[in-house]
Amino acid sequence: MSTQSLTQLEQTEDFIRRHIGPSAEQTDAMLKEIGSDSVDALIDEIVPSDIRLANLPAIGESKTEVQALADLKAVASLNKVNTSHIGLGYYGTLTPNVILRNVLENPGWYTAYTPYQPEIAQGRLESLLNYQQMCIDLTGLDLASASLLDEGTAAAEAMALAKRVSKNKKSNLFFIASDVFPQTIDLVKQRADMFGFDVVVAPATQAPEHDIFGALLQYPSATGEVTDITDLIASIHANKGIVAVAADIMSLVMLKAPGELGADAVIGSSQRFGVPMGYGGPHAAFFTTSDKYKRSLPGRIIGVSKDTRGNNALRMAMQTREQHIRREKANSNICTAQVLLANMAAFYAVYHGPKGLKVIAERIHRFTDILALGTAQNGLMAMHNNYFDTLTFDVDATQGFNKEEIVARALAANINLRVDVAGQIGVSLDETTNRESLNTLFDVLLGSGHGLDVSELDDAVVASGMSSIPASLVRESEILTHPVFNSYHSETEMLRYIKKLENKDLALNHSMISLGSCTMKLNATAQMIPVSWPEFANMHPFAPIEQAQGYKQMIDELGDWLVELTGYDNISMQPNSGAQGEYAGLIAIHKYHESRGDSHRNICLIPSSAHGTNPASAQMVGMKVVVTACDKNGNVDMDDLKAKAEEHAENLACIMITYPSTHGVYETTIKEICDVIHANGGQVYLDGANMNAQVGITSPGYIGADVSHLNLHKTFAIPHGGGGPGMGPIGVKAHLAPFLPDHALVTVNENTKGNGSVSAAPFGSAGILCISYLYIALLGKKGVTDATKYAITNANYLATKLSAHYPILYSDKNGRVAHECIIDLRPLKAESGITEVDMAKRLMDYGFHAPTMSFPVAGTFMIEPTESESKVELDRFIEAMTAIRDEVRKVESGEWTSEDNPLHNAPHTLADITDTWDRAYSIQEAVFPVAAAAANKFWPTVNRIDDVYGDRNLICSCPPVSTYED
Known part of the structure; x- marks a missing residue:
């Protein structure tokens, strides 16, 4: 007879222990290493007492998976999914089941990270290259990006490109044809207002009558009309204007390509290539342009380069880290795109x-x-x-x-x-x-x-x-002639092609991905299941609201939870990425100042440690960035901050600050920072990137911030999908609520009616909100708080163990870090010549994706283990980093030369060990450096890729099929 109570027996199905990696025994062992009596004692050491919440958040108790799914199914049943003939960029489609099950529902695809480490991302890079080729073929232009967020935001990016490249430099006027989709018109007008552009909306034929730098046309029009716009485009060109055409991707199978009609850029949505409507998203937008505008193309481009063996290999070209390199001078603030959905569309084209x-x-x-x-x-x-x-x-x-x-x-x-x-x-x-x-x-x-x-x-x-x-x-030019689109039409062949590409990629289903500031945590299977439910998947975003009562209830309840967890008063679900959330939050600040007669306030203070999207977003709303210094400990330099806040007090709009800091420390002056900014007339934008270190123990609103975006694809468990989907809803204090985005076709809130939009759909990528909804429902008030505590505990365990081998760059007065830590690799480089890139590539041989490299400090790793990883996996990572440090010592001592060592030659492939081996180290040292690597070997399929070659020889379309042959 069991001596356990019924309550205790029920708790064996508690989701909290499924989500949080370390067991009780593992936790005790980690705390012993750290030197702390308990998890709570450790948190008390680390989190400043003046920002600690007294009580657990009021979001209810944890549910079991069975209960949570049943409850959400009841909510979903309130949706009435009519057959939609609304159109306007959203259409019913049939997702081939081989793609539904093996891509959308496959963690090998949806848990992968943005391919910043291309040697272990060749599968999704190949699929994205297929996507680019598909877009190039259908639109008739030279170059495509690897997807954007949605059609409306892509149109806004096209307007920005037109302004950058137009030879009509004196014009500040952008023309939008009145038969463009209404939601696109609304969004582009909002973006133009922030850029300070003038806009005229009129019948397309009137475009040549205006002195414009660019124009946006729809093909076919919003009312369905197909017209030959060749002469119209020529007339706009004659006046030095740039023409962007928003096109329907399915129509381009039959219609002459816009590029053949003279378009300079073509944008649209690839949703109807096998991606469900999902009440508005997520969907990948396409963007193509001519080769001469390649340096102005927003977003990411996949290019073909070479590896050290001279073999073709894929990588992200040019825009890989644009925001971090160019900051406020970046072409756009785009950070994530809809990669998972772009891959679905690409596979749809391959399959059919x-x-x-x-x-x-x-x-x-x-x-x-x-x-x-x-x-x-x-x-x-x-x-x-x-x-x-x-x-x-x-x-x-x-x-x-x-x-x-x-x-x-x-x-x-x-x-x-x-x-x-x-x-x-x-x-x-x-x-x-x-x-x-x-x-x-x-x-x-x-x-x-x-x-x-x-x-x-x-x-x-x-x-x-x-x-x-x-x-x-009538289209006469051929499309999709490359062999990849003509080889995999049986389900057997398609299944194997998808699996072949998946096998080339390292994702969370293989090992931890310890990227600082990116929070690659568990995306629980139960949370993913409702994404495919027809009640959520098949709803048109402009369906009558009375038909979407299930969505409304879920979104409202999720909004209430997020309000509670952030300490804000209102939430907007519309921004469909973190960067779009930054943009929407800064718009709210801008319009707030404007409403008070303070439209001159345009100075945005940003600490030097900030995320690169921060300054890029600030410039998008017409703000001038003033950088404030950080001290030697990585904290905001308060003297410099106060001086600059006072110097710019007359024009201060806001500060953008990340908390805990990007350096991985809870700064004790955060409340004082808020007070300084408010005292000088500004608002506080608290970047939500590190919200995983706040939930349940503090909150932006409690700290004193006015607005934050929340990366639901970080803290709240929406998967990264190889570079998207993301969601970036914003929380605001009550005084900013009237300035949240609304929508041209669906009233989001009566109090914001008439406000411009930041995404094409009223609730952004609503189809994936069920993931975050279930994340919170499954964890409950205790679970979300424990998640934060264990994220901090795991980070401090890693920092403690790694500190014996690497300097920890920043820590607090107690020698602790927050939920991430930065290890300094610069001394090793000075002693041995081994770079942070060498170490990142070498980690692949151990079966790991590298941590965040050279951000926020060049020559460092920023490591974030998250709460989901067990001590076993943390120890495996520590073992790898320790072994790599020993390898560096062999270079330092001269046992290995700077050229002939496993770090310089990493990653190692099967081709290396099946070729003549004449290196100073053994095959065993190269590919099986520790037992754990041998037990679960991940083989990179290409050697180290030459980035310089790829940028100098830009090839962004599918190479001959012979290059794919094994």
Whole structure:
């Protein structure tokens, strides 16, 4: 008979112990090494008492996985997922199951990090190169980025590019065609306002009448019209303007490429290539431009370079660390992109190939022709004769038809139409449309008794030779001719191709990824499951709010929890990345000052240790960056801060500060910093990158900050996905709440109605919010607090053990660190010539991804173990770092030369050990340096990559297939 109570037995299913890595016994052993009596005693040593919260956050108790999933399923059931014909950039699609299960639902793909260490990221880099090639082929331009956040923000980036490269330097006016998607217009106008650009929105044909630096056109238009814009683009070019075209990716399978029409940049969403709508995201946007503008292209580009064996190898080219290098002079503040979703779209193109895509596009178009013919036969004429997949009807101007009646019939048939324009109804068809869908649409649009038969209409379309795509716009150029798009069309071959690429990548399902400031923690399987639920996956972001009550309840509850955890008063879920959160928060500060008659306040103080996105975001809202110094201990230099705050008091807008500091220390002066800024008329923006060291024990609002973004893909367990998806909601104090973003088509909050947007969808990438919702629900108030405590404990254990071999660059007065620590590698470089790059590459041979390298201090590693790693894994990492230190000593002593040693030659591949071996160290030392590496060997598939060669010989499209052969 068990002596345990029922409560104790129930706690065996407690999620907290599943999420937090160290067991009780492991914790005791770590505390003994650290020299602390308990976890709580350690926290008391480290976190300043004046910012400690007295009580656990009021977010409820921990739930079991079974209970949490059942509760969320009940919430999801409140969503009413109608068949959507709304369009406007969001369409029903069919995700091939081989991609759904083996990419979207596979931790080998969704837990990988941004490919800053390309030798162990060749799989996702190849997939992203495929994505770029797909975009290049479809848009007809020379160069593509490896995805952006969404179509609206990509359009805003296109406007910024136009301003940078336009030869019409005197113009400050950007033109937006009035038939661009309304949410895009709204977002671009908001960005233009922050940049200080003037905007005119008018019919596209009027663009040449204005003195503009650039223009944005939609192809096909928001109402579905397909027009030849060749002459229009030529006219804008004649006036020295740059033309960006927002294009529908599926239509480009059949339509002439915008690049062939003269476009300088082409942007859009790749959502309908197999990515669910997800109530707005996450979806990868595409951005292509001509080669001459490559240095101004925002985001990341994947390029082909060489490794030390002369073999082709992939890497991120040019923009790899743009924000950290160029800071406020960066082209944009983009840090993450939607890599996981870009990979899904790329695999969709690979799986279907050019023939399959053409079948899908032609079927969509044929159904649209049938719909147009059938409605016309019954007196309801579409507004345009030329279209791809969208018909717009001016029903109130058509005798015998009434918009309200049609909408009522649609809702009764569980169908959503586009209804936001007075008197008009829009109908967009997609990959999910079938004959039954058309019959239902005829009933909805025409009422009963229309007498239409889809098969007869189909025959009539063929017989009539309908030319709804003008002959001048029919695509003649081939697409997707590269072998990768013509080789994997059976599920067997596709499965193996996906697995082949996955095997080239190191992700969290192999080993810990100890990146400082990036918080690569457990993305629990239970948290990921609802992402694929149709109640969440298949909802259009502009569906009537009464149909999205499940989403509303989840978002509201998650918002309440985040308000509690941050100490703020309001939250906006709209920003779909951390950098977009920074931008939205700074807009709120800007508009707050403006509302008080202080629009001259434009100085942003930023400590020298700040994240690179901070100054880049500040310049995006027209702020001037003034850098404040840090002292020798890595803390903000208070004398310098006070002097600069007082010097700029008349114009001080804000400070952007990270807490705990980017140097990995809880600065004791943080409240004083807030007081200094407020005393001089400024606001405090607290960067949420290190929120994993705050939750449950302190909060930005309690500290005294006014606004923060939260990296849900860090602290709140949304996975990194190889470089996205991310979410960056912002919390604000009450006085900033009126200045949060809203949306042109969906009112987010009555108090913010009319405010501009920062993302294309009202709640950003809402489809992944369920991950963070479940993270908090599963951990509860004790669990989220314990997570913070163990993140700090693990970091201090690592720092203690590593300090015997490496200097710990920064610590507090007690010799402790926060949730991350920086080890100084510069003395080793001075003594041995071994660089931080050598050590990063050498870690691959031990089966690890390197920590954050040379940030925030050059020549260092910033290490963040997170709370999810057990002592066993921490010890394995410590063993690797200790062994590497011993290897460096052999170089220092002269046993190995500076050229012939395993660090300089790292990483080692199978090709190395199957070739002639004539090195000063053994094969065993090279590839199996410790027993743990041999027991779970990860083999990099390429040797060290030559970055300089890649930038000097920029190739950003798929090389011949022979280069992929093993």
